Amino acid sequence: MHSLLRKLALVAALFSCLSFFAGARAADLGWQEPPSSGAAQDAFAAGVQSYRDGAWADARANFLEALAARGVERASVLRNLGNVAYREGKPLEAAGWFTAAVREAPRDAEAWRNLEFVRREAGLDPADRGDLRDTAVRLATMLRLEEAERLVLSLLALLALALVWEALRGGLASKVVACSLSVLLALAFVPYAVQWSAQGARPQFVIQPEGAALNSEPRDAAALVGRLAPASIVEQIDALPGWVRVRSDAGLSGWSRESSVLSLSDAR
Numbered sequence: 609m610h611s612l613l614r615k616l617a618l619v620a621a622l623f624s625c626l627s628f629f630a631g632a633r634a635a636d637l638g639w640q641e642p643p644s645s646g647a648a649q650d651a652f653a654a655g656v657q658s659y660r661d662g663a664w665a666d667a668r669a670n671f672l673e674a675l676a677a678r679g680v681e682r683a684s685v686l687r688n689l690g691n692v693a694y695r696e697g698k699p700l701e702a703a704g705w706f707t708a709a710v711r712e713a714p715r716d717a718e719a720w721r722n723l724e725f726v727r728r729e730a731g732l733d734p735a736d737r738g739d740l741r742d743t744a745v746r747l748a749t750m751l752r753l754e755e756a757e758r759l760v761l762s763l764l765a766l767l768a769l770a771l772v773w774e775a776l777r778g779g780l781a782s783k784v785v786a787c788s789l790s791v792l793l794a795l796a797f798v799p800y801a802v803q804w805s806a807q808g809a810r811p812q813f814v815i816q817p818e819g820a821a822l823n824s825e826p827r828d829a830a831a832l833v834g835r836l837a838p839a840s841i842v843e844q845i846d847a848l849p850g851w852v853r854v855r856s857d858a859g860l861s862g863w864s865r866e867s868s869v870l871s872l873s874d875a876r
Contacts, residue, residue: 648679655688668692682874683713690722699730700838704813704870711872714750732839748802756800763793810844812854812869820869822862826851833862841872
């Protein structure tokens, strides 16, 4: 009787897991890129043409319009804005745009190449130094949230099947498969947890070559609290017209000019 109850419980767990997986897949449709809109595509095409003509200001305006319209692939627009900034002689700002691009599309090889190139041009350290820490960070962030979620749910479904197999048939093979899937599931939870914890964050990239002044109030005459280093990434905690209140990793907070930083996220 105990064995039968165990088998029934595992079958119920399987169907519950598969139902959850199917529901999550349906809900996941909300995370996909919106379909291309005519206005966004037109703005993007105009930006490409302006870039080819060497009209950098027009290209920037068009790409920003396409970015705001949210009807084309965001990472592609961010890459092009980085190209424009570099052509305008602003390698630090270009590094900000390419940093935003690799956050949006972590496996975009072109964005990574451009990012490392402009960081060298700006006299900055590599974004990925190839050491253990940077490698671990890159592995943990290589999947977007929706991709990591799909991976976790898929492994959960497979693990449920393996447990049912082990309960019904037993044997060494089923135990090895179940243990292997358990290890893979634990590893898959790492990028999911990292991306989930970053939801709602509003990171800002300092694009001022001399660093960004940090004031106690949102006005130029306010007391100077400190200065943010070029290319440092800080968290936005408030905003007013022309000003952004940020907090550094060291806990230093204050107001900086909006023109001194560049948003790395879709949140404004």
